[in-house]
Amino acid sequence: MVIFVLALATALIAVWLVLMGRVSQEDWIAAAYCRVFDNLTAIDKLLIKNKKKTEKLSQYRGIAALAMRFFPRTDDEKKIKKLEQYNKDLQNGNMGSVNVFIMPGYVLQREYEVISKSGIHKTIRAHSYELYGKKHADYIAKHLLAKLLSYPIIGVAAILIIGAVTIVIAATAGTAIVGIGTLIILVLTYTVYDELSDLVKKRRNAISKQFPNVVSKLALLVTSGMIMDRAWKETAYSQEPELYREMRKTSEELDNLVSPEAAYSNFINRCNTKETAKLASAIMQNLSKGNAEIGKLLKDMAREAWQERRHMAKRDAEKANSKLMIPTMMLLLAILAMLMVPIAMNFSGF
Numbered sequence: 001m002v003i004f005v006l007a008l009a010t011a012l013i014a015v016w017l018v019l020m021g022r023v024s025q026e027d028w029i030a031a032a033y034c035r036v037f038d039n040l041t042a043i044d045k046l047l048i049k050n051k052k053k054t055e056k057l058s059q060y061r062g063i064a065a066l067a068m069r070f071f072p073r074t075d076d077e078k079k080i081k082k083l084e085q086y087n088k089d090l091q092n093g094n095m096g097s098v099n100v101f102i103m104p105g106y107v108l109q110r111e112y113e114v115i116s117k118s119g120i121h122k123t124i125r126a127h128s129y130e131l132y133g134k135k136h137a138d139y140i141a142k143h144l145l146a147k148l149l150s151y152p153i154i155g156v157a158a159i160l161i162i163g164a165v166t167i168v169i170a171a172t173a174g175t176a177i178v179g180i181g182t183l184i185i186l187v188l189t190y191t192v193y194d195e196l197s198d199l200v201k202k203r204r205n206a207i208s209k210q211f212p213n214v215v216s217k218l219a220l221l222v223t224s225g226m227i228m229d230r231a232w233k234e235t236a237y238s239q240e241p242e243l244y245r246e247m248r249k250t251s252e253e254l255d256n257l258v259s260p261e262a263a264y265s266n267f268i269n270r271c272n273t274k275e276t277a278k279l280a281s282a283i284m285q286n287l288s289k290g291n292a293e294i295g296k297l298l299k300d301m302a303r304e305a306w307q308e309r310r311h312m313a314k315r316d317a318e319k320a321n322s323k324l325m326i327p328t329m330m331l332l333l334a335i336l337a338m339l340m341v342p343i344a345m346n347f348s349g350f
Helices: 002-021 025-058 062-068 077-091 100-111 119-132 134-169 171-223 228-236 242-255 260-271 274-285 291-349
Strands: none
Touching: 002 100, 002 134, 025 077, 025 100, 025 134, 100 134, 119 134, 119 171, 119 260, 134 171, 171 228, 171 242, 171 274, 171 291, 228 242, 242 260, 260 274, 274 291
């Protein structure tokens, strides 16, 4: 048993080392690109966080404002500088911050075309397109698939080695470590894909919830006499959430002389919800009919969107009630136990 486990672990490590030896400059560049992108995303989040803190502090007046000066401000400037330094190093060819453990996954994708054409790669790329845009989708998809391919190899090998050592001491415990540990590694690897799917679902839900406000504002601006392009831009730059950011991208494309059909088609692909698809399709179909027709369509769409929003709120409330059922029952059982135990003890005393 021990020999078999060690042999399997050795084989996996050998495979990983062979693949590491075949890593090309192209693979390192792709991995570095994703690392730089992750750092830039982290920097943007930290800047937004600091902006919100500054706005919150600016609301204090008088004694409260004076008191807030004595509290340390965590503006995350050190983290931002550190991430910026990592990006400079990567751009200068220093790959020290790149995750070495995922590099075999890049090799497998490059040498076996069937992996790049698989259904899971297409799904990951489609999700990456929604979350990160067309420019970064290919790199992000390749990076995530590299994790899915690499982590099981090195992770299972490590578990097998630990299990083999444990089997020598306690056979049952070692076997359990091998079985359960391998299962945990596979589950953790799957969470990389599941997390991406979860982000896409949350983003679509957020866009659907923001849609009624967006279409209502568009309807108001268009029916008041504003042309569609101007109304779209005014709405896009009015707030910061996901749907508004996607509208800004479409507005920028229109300003850069991208055809309306292409710009709104890209908007549909990025948002990937039935509401935004219906909105963009209506705008494209009515570009030549004038604001009167578009205004009526937007009013009807706004009314339907608010009705759907109310239905969604009811469904969310029902889900919340069902989730609260189990803790409520547990609390009820605990209360019953607290009441019944003293009564039972009193009866037993007679």
